[in-house]
Amino acid sequence: MRVAIIGGGVPAAVHAWTAVLRGHTVTQLDDGAPIAGSGALRAGSVAAADLERAAHALWLWREIGGRVPGVGFRLSGSITVARTRAELAVAEAAAADTAREFTLLEPERARALEPALRGPLLAGLHCGADAVLTPHQTVPALRAHLAGTGRFTARGCSARALAVAAEGVLIRADDGSALAADVALLCPSPGRDALAREFTGAEPVPLLRAQRLRTGPLERRPDAILADGDQFRHRPGYPREPVARLSAEQAQTAAAAEFGMHVLAVPRLDGGLTLGATGEGEPFPAELAEPAAEHLLAVTGELLEAELTVRGRWAEVACAIERAPWLAPSGRILVLGSAGPDATLFAPAVAELAADRLGL
Ligand SMILES: Cc1cc2nc3c(=O)[nH]c(=O)nc-3n(C[C@H](O)[C@H](O)[C@H](O)COP(=O)(O)OP(=O)(O)OC[C@H]3O[C@@H](n4cnc5c(N)ncnc54)[C@H](O)[C@@H]3O)c2cc1C
Known part of the structure; x- marks a missing residue:
């Protein structure tokens, strides 16, 4: 499938990783430099209800770190x-x-x-159970690795409009370009979720x-x-x-x-x-x-x-607060509007869930 990812932070890069790993072709639209976070993956101090998900996410980070040393993953404690x-x-x-x-x-x-x-x-x-990433290196290292597969492209532009058609989704960007894809994932920055809210109708977090x-x-x-x-x-x-x-x-x-x-x-x-x-x-x-x-x-x-x-x-x-991913009724658009302060930690687990829900 052709997967479009809007947003360029660590979570978005991990979504791209998961989709490419599952054999799909990803185009990512990103209009800025991600902030990337502190790099602390504090899996040991999440709420009791999240412990299992955090342990799974950490295991996935370990796997990513093993394949892409540039992300700087280390089980530091x-x-x-x-x-x-x-x-x-x-x-x-x-x-x-x-x-x-x-x-x-x-x-x-x-x-x-x-x-x-x-x-x-x-x-x-x-x-x-706690670990570190080197946050400013994580996104470039993942992108470079994905580019090597020949199934990943990053475009430096802003997604302005998104339309669903029977055969897929069409994204219009601020540089006048358009991108046709089978499915789209929206991972906007916190506070920049206007495009996502057009679909979900959700109140800002x-x-x-x-x-x-x-x-x-x-x-x-x-x-x-x-x-x-x-x-x-x-x-x-x-x-x-x-x-x-x-x-x-x-x-x-x-x-x-x-x-x-x-x-x-x-x-x-x-x-x-x-x-x-x-x-x-x-x-x-x-x-x-x-x-x-x-x-x-x-x-x-x-x-x-x-x-x-x-x-x-x-x-x-x-x-x-964390809000669960929202899947549009068409099944073609998934909005990851609010991942919470542990967004980086949970990213690989959320990416698996997102990929499952989009049928990737
Ligand atoms: C209180 C607090 C505690 C935190 N604790 C931790 C911690 O323990 N560990 C840790 O690692 N981090 C931590 N963080 C950092 C946090 O997880 C992330 O930095 C933050 O959530 C940003 O995540 P992001 O990657 O989604 O957004 P961003 O880093 O902002 O990345 C989003 C990217 O998408 C682009 N974009 C947005 N909209 C569009 C569009 N329409 N078209 C194209 N591109 C677009 C933006 O330009 C940007 O490049 C904490 C932050 C806070 C405030």
């Missing part, structure tokens, strides 16, 4: 650092959950596993904004993803009661509270880190908040006892 009694209580309760790959590490064991961890800590909660920093190379770069104890408040995979006690008993810093932050440090291949994550709600001010950036640098600096330099700074927008 993660360590969430507990620095207070209330954070330690969450870590202890989490480690008792046998459904998850959590291990509670005494400070010495945490430092033995991750020598870059130099700052004071009461314990580290290791998660063996609320958005979240994350601020990211890229540091320069470190003398001792961590191998694992590192997070501070505020991660317990923001990811759905930790036990509720101790998290509620943590929220009630321990105030966050002013910046962390104002910008919905936890600190996440994701190792990059160049020896630096990608730092996040804020979770600001709409409306987003034009400027990226300085106190949020300062908090990210200060906490990471404390965890590593290192001076950090900033080499890049940007914002990412994600849909606040």
Whole structure:
């Protein structure tokens, strides 16, 4: 079949991968540079109902990483650092959950596993199910691999209109070109789903904004993803009661509270880190908040006892909630309008589902 994919982020590239793998010919329309995310695949801290899907998605990422080393997939694990009694209580309760790959590490064991961890800590909660991608390399590496099959083409243009006919779909682009395909997948950026909404009639999904920093190379770069104890408040995979006690008993810093932050440090291949994550709600001010950036640098600096330099700074927008793929009654158009903050993690599992639903 001829498959058209509209959108160019990591999820869209994975949809292209899945369709080509199943023997189809893909043309992708993309009008910009994807943001690509932090590259953290946090499969171990998803909601209980998503654990199986996350494990499957991670297994698929592993397979993709094995075939396309350029995506930079690595089963890095993660360590969430507990620095207070209330954070330690969450870590202890989490480690008792046998459904998850959590291990509670005494400070010495945490430092033995991750020598870059130099700052004071009461314990580290290791998660063996977490992994990293090198996000800015993922899309180009997948595209280059797919181009080598002779069944993949990427066009740099914007899809403006989509019409369904008996024999397929016709897409009109802003450069005046048209593309005829048998089926189409719409993977628009969060907040740019007007074309998709024309079909689904769905209300727009609320958005979240994350601020990211890229540091320069470190003398001792961590191998694992590192997070501070505020991660317990923001990811759905930790036990509720101790998290509620943590929220009630321990105030966050002013910046962390104002910008919905936890600190996440994701190792990059160049020896630096990608730092996040804020979770600001709409409306987003034009400027990226300085106190949020300062908090990210200060906490990471404390965890590593290192001076950090900033080499890049940007914002990412994600849909606040995940919405299931919508299949048009014709069976020819699938809209992936809202994949949520774990869009990158779940992408290969969602791509399988999408391909099944389109009969690919
Ligand atoms: C709070 C928060 C937490 C996050 N946590 C993580 C995390 O743990 N791990 C992680 O890896 N990431 C994380 N992210 C990042 C997030 O998963 C993705 O960056 C974000 O969802 C963007 O996804 P995307 O690839 O769909 O969109 P984009 O990166 O914006 O890519 C879409 C592409 O499609 C193109 N496009 C859109 N419409 C059209 C059209 N009509 N025609 C042609 N091209 C079009 C755009 O130009 C763009 O190039 C987080 C983000 C936030 C805000």
